[in-house]
Amino acid sequence: MSNEASVSNAPDGLAKTEGxxxxxxxxxxxxxxxxxxxxxxxxxxxxxxILAAFPILWLLTQHLGPMLQMLHVSxxxxxxxxxxxxxxxxxxxxxxxxxxxxxxxxxxxTLIFAAVFTLSTLLITYPVAYFLAxxxxxxxxxxxxxxxxxxxxxxxxxxxxxIMILLGNTGALNLALKWLGLIDRPIPFMYTSFSMGLxxxxxxxxxxLLPLYSALEKLPKSYNEAAADLGAGAWTxxxxxxxxxxxxxxxxxxxxxxxxxxxxxxxxxLLGGPSTxxxxxxxxxxxxxxxxxxxTGAAFAVIMFLVALLITGVFQRLMKSLRKGxxx
Amino acid sequence: xxxxxRIALACIYWAFVLYVFVPLILMILMGxxxxxxxGFPIRSWTxxxxxxxxxxxxxxxxxxxxxxxxxxxxxxxxxVGTWIAVLLEGRKFWGRAFxxxxxxxxxxxxxxxxxIAFRIYARWLEIExxxxxxxxxxxxxxxxxxxxxxxxxxxxxxxxxxxxARDLGADPLIAFLRITxxxxxxxxxxxxxxxxxxxxxxxxxxxxxxxxxxxxxxLIFAMLRSGMSPEINAISTVALVLTAAIGIWAxxxxxxxxxxxx
Numbered sequence: 001m002s003n004e005a006s007v008s009n010a011p012d013g014l015a016k017t018e019g020x021x022x023x024x025x026x027x028x029x030x031x032x033x034x035x036x037x038x039x040x041x042x043x044x045x046x047x048x049x050i051l052a053a054f055p056i057l058w059l060l061t062q063h064l065g066p067m068l069q070m071l072h073v074s075x076x077x078x079x080x081x082x083x084x085x086x087x088x089x090x091x092x093x094x095x096x097x098x099x100x101x102x103x104x105x106x107x108x109x110t111l112i113f114a115a116v117f118t119l120s121t122l123l124i125t126y127p128v129a130y131f132l133a134x135x136x137x138x139x140x141x142x143x144x145x146x147x148x149x150x151x152x153x154x155x156x157x158x159x160x161x162x163i164m165i166l167l168g169n170t171g172a173l174n175l176a177l178k179w180l181g182l183i184d185r186p187i188p189f190m191y192t193s194f195s196m197g198l199x200x201x202x203x204x205x206x207x208x209l210l211p212l213y214s215a216l217e218k219l220p221k222s223y224n225e226a227a228a229d230l231g232a233g234a235w236t237x238x239x240x241x242x243x244x245x246x247x248x249x250x251x252x253x254x255x256x257x258x259x260x261x262x263x264x265x266x267x268x269x270l271l272g273g274p275s276t277x278x279x280x281x282x283x284x285x286x287x288x289x290x291x292x293x294x295x296t297g298a299a300f301a302v303i304m305f306l307v308a309l310l311i312t313g314v315f316q317r318l319m320k321s322l323r324k325g326x327x328x
Numbered sequence: 329x330x331x332x333x334r335i336a337l338a339c340i341y342w343a344f345v346l347y348v349f350v351p352l353i354l355m356i357l358m359g360x361x362x363x364x365x366x367g368f369p370i371r372s373w374t375x376x377x378x379x380x381x382x383x384x385x386x387x388x389x390x391x392x393x394x395x396x397x398x399x400x401x402x403x404x405x406x407x408v409g410t411w412i413a414v415l416l417e418g419r420k421f422w423g424r425a426f427x428x429x430x431x432x433x434x435x436x437x438x439x440x441x442x443x444i445a446f447r448i449y450a451r452w453l454e455i456e457x458x459x460x461x462x463x464x465x466x467x468x469x470x471x472x473x474x475x476x477x478x479x480x481x482x483x484x485x486x487x488x489x490x491x492x493a494r495d496l497g498a499d500p501l502i503a504f505l506r507i508t509x510x511x512x513x514x515x516x517x518x519x520x521x522x523x524x525x526x527x528x529x530x531x532x533x534x535x536x537x538x539x540x541x542x543x544x545x546x547l548i549f550a551m552l553r554s555g556m557s558p559e560i561n562a563i564s565t566v567a568l569v570l571t572a573a574i575g576i577w578a579x580x581x582x583x584x585x586x587x588x589x590x
Contacts, residue, residue: 028502037499047500048421055412059430062468066445067433073448080451128344131337144341146579151348153575155529157545158564161552162351165358165561170367172354202351205344234333263438266531266549280440287447287536298448301441308438 074298093299103282107304110279111311113193114261117200118208118254124201125209125253130242133216145213152206160267163199164190191273199271200261207260208253215249216242244323251319255312262308279304352568359561366556377562387547387563394544397459397534398527401466405523406516408467409474414508416475417482435472442469443536450537458539465537466527473526474519481515482508514582521578525571 027033040050073079077090097103128148132141151159166172167189174186189195219242227237265280272278283304286297358366362374381387412431416424434442446465447457455461485508493503531545538546544567551560 024502024506028497028499037501040501048419052415052421055408055415056427058408058471059412059427063430063433063471066442066449066468067437069449069452070441070445124344127337127340131341135334135337142583146576147345148348149579150572150575151352153525153529153571154352154568155531155545155571157531157548157552158355158529158568159351161548161556161560161564162355164552164556165355165366166351168367168556170365172350172368175368202347205348259436259438263440263442263532265440265443266535270549270552280438283440283444284536287444294448297444301444305437305441 070298071302073295074302076295078292079294079298093296094303096296097300097303103300106277106279106282107300107307109276110262110304111307113197113200113276113278114258117197117204117261118258120197121201121204121208121257122212122250122254125205126212126250129209129212129216133213133219134221148206148209156203156264157266159203160199160270163195163202163271167195167198190271191276193272193276196268196272196276199267200264203264203267204257204260207256211249211253211256212246213249215246219245247319247323251316255316258312258315259308262304355561356565356568359558359565361558364558366558366561377558378566381559381562381566390542390544390547393459393541394528397462397466397543398524401463401470401527402520402523404463404467405470405474406520409471409519410478410512410516412471413475413478413482414504417479431475432472434469439532443532446533447536456539457537458541461537461539462534462543465533466523466530469530469533470523470526473522474516477515477519477522478512481512485511518578518582521574525575528567529571 040047074093075089075091077088077092078085081087097107132144136144164171168174169186169188169190171189173189174183177183177187223241223245224237227241232240263280264278265284268276268278269281279300283297283300286293286300357370359377360373360375361370362372362376416428416431437445443465446461446468450457450461450464455464489507489511490503493507494500498506529545530543531549534543534546535549542550544563548560548563548567551557551563
């Protein structure tokens, strides 16, 4: 719509002088409303504060509040605080983490798993995104992407269950392998790091695919053609042109998938085994027992969040320097 | 790019499609198996599991409960998320970067940590676990998604339209209601559907903030812990078909609306 058209099409109620017929005209001329607006719009500054007050209050109390309260509880020596006892702060909950390998091992394991799952997701989805962005006509692109979106609207639990049916001892995968004559007895895929990994990659693939797709889609085809004209082979073109110019997509996809996959609780419980206990299960344990274990649970959650943030921060810094190094 | 490479890439794409769809298709098939035993092969078929869940009061009740939670939390997130987007988009003020960071925070916090932070905060505010607590946590968690979608749409709004409205005598509120709001409607509808699906499918927050009544994912999780059964397949299939149908409808709707407005 052009500017001229929009001006001439401006609804008649907008003008205070001629708007008597419509609801808007009536509203604009209504005494109480005019008084209200004259107070509110006295200065742009006041207008801004009225607009900003509610959102800022919401963000402070609802977005930041839970995190700060979690930090607060993690520093208490008991929670809930008994009515006639003073609040005592202590670092005991944090020290507990380092004291026993049954606490720090799951965190270590979770981070390793998350890194492996993130890398696997990247390796699986990069060619898919590449194919969609470069080798499919614009019309089909949206359709083929939409096909992939459908399963991702389905929730975590349902998709985890679907993986359980695929991998079970009488599941489709074992049946297929048997039918092909590759095995006589079913392979126990379930309750291993493999089943857990397959499930988590299944849940997170889209969060990797979409940033990669949009990065690849933005990349002009002429860059590759120019490289080809200068004599670069397919592999060199990919390594020297495509890969460096899509690092932004890789970096944001990896960050997202890493953070999400550290946070899974139900999927490891259902698909993992005793040797794959992740930190989410450890943390949850403190909330299913007596109340005074809450400080420990909170402290562990804080530790996990800080470590995950630190790792993704270092990773993003690394990717940034990589991008700069390549372009110079 | 050589022909061989192109074929290889196409094969990878279709293999990925299989990876994404096969588990769900197997799960759907298993819901029609005429035996309590979950496993292949399927020899005879039945609709029993579906008639059973549709006559199960608890399942139906849980389903309705989840839908109410999804609708109410979506209404809150859309109202708040839109307001935040209007504040942040195209405005410079002191602390804007910090405000933006606070806005996206709930979307970046890993699921388990988010659930636990809400659980602790709910106890501090003396909110009892149950429907209200679940609605509240879903609403807060979904606000960033609404804000980001609405901000993207707002950034494409021609500023001249607002100026024209103001020149014609509209005050800021009327200009917002008559120009900005209609322009935002497609984006807001898209974001609402996204919130509905996020809330309906959410497990971890519903699990930690729920009282005695489970939401649908929590019910499926509880059933799974006591063993697999074809009833779970039937429930999951109904949930899957509904979410996929709503998702596809929303995708088509927002695409059409965007085409119509430009």
